[in-house]
Amino acid sequence: MNTAAENGHVIQTRALTKRYGELRAVDGVNLEVRAGDVYGFLGANGSGKTTTVRMLLGLVLPTSGEAKVLGQPMPTARRQVLPQVGSLVESPAAYPHLSGSSNLALLDATGSDRSPRSERRAKIRDALDQVGLDPADRRPVRTYSQGMRQRLGLAAALMRRPTLLILDEPSNGLDPQGIQEIRRLLLQLNAEGTTIFLSSHLLAEVEHMCTHVGVLRDGRLILQERLDALLRPTGLVAVRTPDIDRCSELLGAVVDSVGDDRLLVRADDPADLNAYLVGEGVRVDEIGPYRRSLEEIVLEAETRA
């Protein structure tokens, strides 16, 4: 913990690589996640996200490179590190013939840091409450819907009040309302000091929640940046107009790029630009400062790579 606090890194990997035969599932990845971040780990299915998560948790051993979690090397220090980490790996899992709370009780009891019986019940109740499951529900997990299983998985991750949450696709199987609830819960935990490392293939999810973004493609980390830096104003103004040719002719050198019905123009003030164009008789459908969406940024990074 101390070393983690010193450099502020909660997760740090150096040239982390996993090869399966010829295939480089994860290839020289340098992750940097600092305390208090909500880190969105993006990538298509099969890009190596899950393998990376598994290496962070000591489930899969790296072929080369190193991973530090909470300042300590994994998997060597898993006994010290993992009790402070809550995780959801790929999909939630539970014993189907037992109830949700029995599952949590068994899971808690397996660790050397298990809670005393009296505290365990309260902990389980709190965790189930937090994720919106009924602690009094005695039905076996077999009868749970996918959304309920996902919530149970999250409850298991939250139960020990970890300092770091590593969540692989946390909104899988949840309905839109459930996604909202879980997002609110995670942001609240983050506000209370929990660092969250969240892997996802949903750009919108990451754009809504995260402070930092890392993008994995074919096992390589092609982008790692603060989200607000990525989304900051570009100094460009987007103009949508049916008179695209005339408009670009008029503006000449300040035009950055021309699309089918949209121009990107280097200009400081959209209002001035609008007044000028309208004065010249150009019909303007829409005008405003141009911000790139995360989707565009990711696509651009992927084309570069």
Next chain:
Amino acid sequence: MIVVELIKMIRRPRTWLIIGMLVALPTLVAILLAVTDLGPRPGTGPPFLSAVLSDGTLFPLAALGVVLPLLLPIAVAVLGGDAIAGESETGTLRYLLVRPVGRTHLLLAKLLTVVAFVLLAVLVVAAVSYAEGRLLLGKAPATGTVSLSGSTLTQQDLTWRTALALGYVIICMLGVAAVALFFSTLSGSAIGAALGTIGVLIASTVLLGLDAAEALHPFLLTRYWLAFVDLFRDPILWRDVVRGLVVQLGYLTVFTLAAWANFGTKDIDD
């Protein structure tokens, strides 16, 4: 950890289903014997079965003789095969390991749980068949039970020899448990691991019947299983019992180590 694994086993309906099956077969045998009064001729069929008609107190041993060659080892293969592969199938293995539970620790807890199951199963079979023997089959001769060597055993003698035999049967299952556990770390499928173990048992039985494999016989997993019969000779014939213990401990050591070596460094990517 071991306590949690034991609770998991006890709370699993399947455990009781298997024990139910293990009890059902000797029960059927007892009923058939009682109704027809037709025992196998002495020296044929499962051990003690010809004797139980006249002496019901021997029925626990006859019952073990009935379940030992096939039913009990298959039950152990199924449970042992499920140990790691079953957790892997439900996906709970990764959550146990990030809890964190040490891999060696988990493996040992699983092995001990299988042993505990064998203990439970053998005791239940012995208890039920004892009751059945007393109720359905012949009363013990007033002079005491007759040993396989023809001498008479006192009630006390019979009790401790029976206890010894139960212990021996439990130890006989250790080898199967270790083999199943090894396959369980190898395969992602519980059924696959169980079938692999049953394959080993069948191979062992086939080789036992083959004279050409005689050099291998002393090392086969199933070779000395029925040696518990020798505990009822007078004096006790220890040779095969001791060899049986050595073979089982050998299998236990080799396959537990193999399971540990494989599981300790295995990538968990189910």
